[in-house]
Amino acid sequence: METEDIFLAAPLPAPQPTPGCLVCGALMEQWQQTRMPNSPQYDPSLSTDCAVEIGRHPHEVLKQRQKKQRETEENEERARRARRRKN
Numbered sequence: 001m002e003t004e005d006i007f008l009a010a011p012l013p014a015p016q017p018t019p020g021c022l023v024c025g026a027l028m029e030q031w032q033q034t035r036m037p038n039s040p041q042y043d044p045s046l047s048t049d050c051a052v053e054i055g056r057h058p059h060e061v062l063k064q065r066q067k068k069q070r071e072t073e074e075n076e077e078r079a080r081r082a083r084r085r086k087n
């Protein structure tokens, strides 16, 4: 009985949201609201679902967008440097 109590009280590992991802941010907020026993939104199974969803959320689109953004900035920087050389 005692071991079961310890098992139930064991905190879930904190999910690792991806910085800059709005979906992860929203899930993280929901996870925090649902994991607190004294919170009105307390819902341990929903809390677990949120943590799982954060862990599974794909970020290929976000990564591609960030890569594209970096490339655009690099190209602009290159163009700036080329203009400077010309002058």
Ligand SMILES: [Zn+2]
Pocket: 018, 021, 022, 023, 024, 025, 057, 058, 059
């Ligand atoms: Zn995400």
